[in-house]
Amino acid sequence: MMLVEETSVPTEALPVPEFRDHLRLGSGFSDDTLQDSVLESFLRAAISAVEARTGKVVFQQTFVWTVYDWRTGAEQGLPVAPVSEILDITLEDAQGSAVVVASSAYRLVSNAHTPSLKSVSGRLPTIPRDGSAAVRFEAGYGPDWGNVPADLRQAVLLLAAHYYEFRQETTLSEGCMPFGVVSLLERYRPMRLSVGGVA
Structure with a gap:
């Protein structure tokens, strides 16, 4: 089996302004958007990690x-x-x-x-x-950030912020995800049925 994305999430759909606010970055300066490409990369990484953990597609x-x-x-x-x-x-x-x-x-x-x-x-x-x-x-939940459930939006922003804050860190274990993010994602994870019941 092989799953391939035919389309990608357009840059304009990503919540870069919301992420900038979440990080409490300065605003009102001429270079406000200077870090946007960096913020976009962390958002895409966070979205990919959330999708991999839950099996849910964030954007359509x-x-x-x-x-x-x-x-x-x-x-x-x-x-x-x-x-x-x-x-x-x-x-x-x-x-x-x-x-x-x-x-x-x-x-x-x-x-x-x-x-x-x-x-x-x-x-x-x-x-x-x-x-x-x-x-x-x-x-996917829809083409716009507003279509995504609120708790999934929060999980993406928290995880992207975690990546941003620890962008120089090389000692974190593989697959490390903050507890708050894991808690928000828990109800979206698919249930596995085993002989003894839900696993």
């Missing part, structure tokens, strides 16, 4: 997910959430010939944590032998 983007076999014949969970639309599904055989699946053959099952692709007729389209299916979809 288009993804292509390539699979080589469906997990079940009738329904396939999607790798990220929230998903707003399945744009198309393309089946490709071993020789590279591609066929677009009719949109009437499947539907999106919306779920805050585990959205899925479901067959309308009982079985998802058969993936050719040694071939693949490319599922193209829209995911």
Whole structure:
């Protein structure tokens, strides 16, 4: 399986002014925007870390997910959430010939944590032998910062500030994330079901 972003978050969508205020950086000077490219890089890093930890896409983007076999014949969970639309599904055989699946053959099952692709007729389209299916979809809370839930916005700003404050630090352990950020993200993390219950 392979997930690829077809689109990226535009710079103008990033909350650079909000982040500048969060850091309490000086304002009213002619060089107010001098650090904007640096702030943008920390915001992008924080967003990526939040998305990796939660499986939730912060800003709306288009993804292509390539699979080589469906997990079940009738329904396939999607790798990220929230998903707003399945744009198309393309089946490709071993020789590279591609066929677009009719949109009437499947539907999106919306779920805050585990959205899925479901067959309308009982079985998802058969993936050719040694071939693949490319599922193209829209995911994310929305195109603007205001569409993102407030606690996720706070987590991004806190984590970006952490990166900014410790930008010269080289001794922090890999994957280090402040407790306050972890607490804010906890309810967004997908639940794993084990034999004994929720893990």
